[in-house]
Amino acid sequence: xxxxxxxxxxxxxxxxxxxRGRRRSTLLTIIVWITLIYFLVPLLWxxxxxxxxxxxxxxxxxxxxxxxxxxxxxxxxxxxxxxGVFAQWLANTVLYAVVSAVGAAALATACGxxxxxxRFRGQGLVFGVILGSIMVPLTALAxxxxxxxxxxxxTDSVWAIILPSFVSPFGxxxxxxxxxxxVDDSLIEAARIDGAGEFRIFGTIALRLxxxxxxxxxxxxxxxxxxxxxxxxxxxxxxxxxPVTVGLAQWQATASAGGGAQVLFSTVLxxxxxxxxxxxxxxxxxxxxxxxxxxxxxVKG
Amino acid sequence: MTVLSARAHSARASGASARGPRGSxxxxxxxxxxxxxxxxxxxxxxAAMFLAPLAYSAYLSLFTSQLVGGxxxxxxxxxxxxxxxxxxxxxxxxxxxxxxxxxxxxxxxxICFALALDSKRVKGGRVARLLIFIPYAVPSxxxxxxxxxxxGTDFGLITQIFHAVGLxxxxxxxxxxxxxxxxxxxxxxxxGYNMIILYAALRSVPDDVYEAAEIDGAGQxxxxxxxxxxxxxxxxxLTIIFSIIGSFQLFNEPNLxxxxxxxxxxxxxxxxxxxxxxxxxxxxxxxxxxxxxxxxIVIMIVSFVVQTAINRRExxx
Numbered sequence: 001x002x003x004x005x006x007x008x009x010x011x012x013x014x015x016x017x018x019x020r021g022r023r024r025s026t027l028l029t030i031i032v033w034i035t036l037i038y039f040l041v042p043l044l045w046x047x048x049x050x051x052x053x054x055x056x057x058x059x060x061x062x063x064x065x066x067x068x069x070x071x072x073x074x075x076x077x078x079x080x081x082x083x084g085v086f087a088q089w090l091a092n093t094v095l096y097a098v099v100s101a102v103g104a105a106a107l108a109t110a111c112g113x114x115x116x117x118x119r120f121r122g123q124g125l126v127f128g129v130i131l132g133s134i135m136v137p138l139t140a141l142a143x144x145x146x147x148x149x150x151x152x153x154x155t156d157s158v159w160a161i162i163l164p165s166f167v168s169p170f171g172x173x174x175x176x177x178x179x180x181x182x183v184d185d186s187l188i189e190a191a192r193i194d195g196a197g198e199f200r201i202f203g204t205i206a207l208r209l210x211x212x213x214x215x216x217x218x219x220x221x222x223x224x225x226x227x228x229x230x231x232x233x234x235x236x237x238x239x240x241x242x243p244v245t246v247g248l249a250q251w252q253a254t255a256s257a258g259g260g261a262q263v264l265f266s267t268v269l270x271x272x273x274x275x276x277x278x279x280x281x282x283x284x285x286x287x288x289x290x291x292x293x294x295x296x297x298x299v300k301g
Numbered sequence: 302m303t304v305l306s307a308r309a310h311s312a313r314a315s316g317a318s319a320r321g322p323r324g325s326x327x328x329x330x331x332x333x334x335x336x337x338x339x340x341x342x343x344x345x346x347x348a349a350m351f352l353a354p355l356a357y358s359a360y361l362s363l364f365t366s367q368l369v370g371g372x373x374x375x376x377x378x379x380x381x382x383x384x385x386x387x388x389x390x391x392x393x394x395x396x397x398x399x400x401x402x403x404x405x406x407x408x409x410x411x412i413c414f415a416l417a418l419d420s421k422r423v424k425g426g427r428v429a430r431l432l433i434f435i436p437y438a439v440p441s442x443x444x445x446x447x448x449x450x451x452x453g454t455d456f457g458l459i460t461q462i463f464h465a466v467g468l469x470x471x472x473x474x475x476x477x478x479x480x481x482x483x484x485x486x487x488x489x490x491x492x493g494y495n496m497i498i499l500y501a502a503l504r505s506v507p508d509d510v511y512e513a514a515e516i517d518g519a520g521q522x523x524x525x526x527x528x529x530x531x532x533x534x535x536x537x538x539l540t541i542i543f544s545i546i547g548s549f550q551l552f553n554e555p556n557l558x559x560x561x562x563x564x565x566x567x568x569x570x571x572x573x574x575x576x577x578x579x580x581x582x583x584x585x586x587x588x589x590x591x592x593x594x595x596x597x598i599v600i601m602i603v604s605f606v607v608q609t610a611i612n613r614r615e616x617x618x
Binding site: 028036145199 | 331332333334335336337338339340342343344347349350351353354355357358361414417420422423424425426429431432433434436437438440441442443444446447449450455456457458461465489492493542549550552553556557560561573576580581586589594597600601604
């Protein structure tokens with residue numbers, strides 16, 4: 001812990017405080033931007049590697065382009081390899097992620113709103129169980145879920161991925177906190193006096209006020225499902241049902257196993273590069289939402 | 302638990318006070334019905350996808366599969382076996398190392414970045430914040446795959462750099478180094494995520510507190526140490542708990558590194574990887590269920606102990 005405030009030290013020491021918070025520190029700026037190299041170089045390497053053919057991968061320097069620019073050829077290979085199964089994986093990933101996110105956000109919103117705005121018997125127990133379940137690690141749950149699905153003969157299907165992803169206890173918790181803060185009770189009361197039914201109030205008034213919270217839950221479940229590897233790995237056997245993560249991992253295993261599979265390296269790297277683009281773009285464009293959402297759910301004191 | 306439930310409690314209290322003069326209104330049947338209709342969909346899916354799997358695997362863990370004659374009830378035999386299983390303990394030991402080495406490094410780095418960016422003294426701080434966060438958007442499969450190649454001796458960047466300077470390259474995928482290499486991947490993935498949580502917490506502390514301290518002549522470290530960090534202790538606790546859960550269930554990274562370094566990783570590198578290999582390679586489902594269950598219990602105990610310890614220390618100080 002003693003190392004914690006070092007950057008702040010450097011920022012504060014050289015001068016007396018005259019004006020508030022507006023000053024820049026060159027030293028701190030340099031330190032932060034230098035450490036950024038750590039976070040960005042691997043991704044830069046991935047991009048550069050996606051532009052190389054297999055022989056350049058082995059012979060040229062990793063952070064600069066090879067003798068020939070093969071990016072588009074690699075993309076072509078990626079989408080035609082094994083009858084274009086990569087495009088199928090991308091489509092599967094989008095399907096799983098979008099359906100799971102919408103489903104989980106809808107369930108969490110309704111439940112969180114009800115827990116925040118109604119008093120009913122059993123409420124404390126319901127909320128307590130949901131809170132406790134946040135602590136249960138999801139991958140520790142994956143094998144039990146698989147065993148249950150296997151008993152019901154539901155493995156190796158789209159549902160085996162989507163149904164478990166509908167459950168987001170943290171989403172419920174987040175929506176409960178958000179609803180308590182953002183939907184005013186007097187507003188609900190006024191609507192009741194005007195004769196609006198409970199569901200009408202939820203559908204027309206509350207949903208609009210809850211929108212930023214809903215987007216946050218949506219986005220985080222989207223990321224969780226998009227990046228999910230363990231659950232689809234154990235649930236699915238049919239390659240055409242794989243999401244990108246499982247498919248790429250399988251290609252990587254083939255590439256590393258050798259046996260003339262060396263040709264795969266550039267395909268795996270290009271596939272990896274392509275698969276990270278959508279989420280990075282989504283995060284950059286939707287930053288307003290996830291940043292405010294984290295502020296609400298993660299840290300409200 | 303305490304961190305979450307304490308906050309939920311305050312949320313409930315504020316919700317109740319917000320009701321104001323109308324607080325005494327009676328609750329109609331329509332409202333109770335609406336409450337149950339709105340909670341039911343989640344609860345049904347929750348019961349089917351969360352409680353049922355746990356109950357079913359608890360049940361399975363009480364049986365032993367026989368070579369002849371199917372399964373036989375064996376009570377806690379699987380748990381006794383697990384507690385005597387060196388593979389389970391070595392996996393647990395490795396994730397404990399993660400807990401004591403990787404988690405502190407990661408969180409200290411996250412705190413430093415959050416404080417630095419919150420101080421508004423960094424040029425281009427907004428851009429830097431986003432760039433640090435980007436690895437979180439990279440699936441752990443891709444992150445591991447990428448780092449695995451960076452570590453590798455074939456066309457790995459790290460090897461290339463060492464050779465360029467004329468030094469012998471370290472084998473980052475050797476049995477001695479693989480744990481550190483895995484820790485680095487997890488740090489890379491999650492420093493930004495934790496930083497964003499902490500940064501958001503710092504932003505929600507009112508500025509006038511710092512300003513008063515600054516006017517009184519307090520330096521920036523002093524403000525960070527004595528005002529900012531205590532103010533965000535709940536958020537720090539949250540990141541600690543999430544990191545504990547994350548470390549214990551480590552699976553994706555070692556499972557992918559196994560493909561490129563089978564001798565260094567092995568099939569029991571972490572408890573989760575061990576359970577997976579038991580279930581899907583050895584077909585020993587009952588034992589795998591016991592390991593998964595035991596792991597869950599260990600995680601709950603450790604998170605609980607950490608929370609209690611931190612909360613108690615807070616109360617004392």
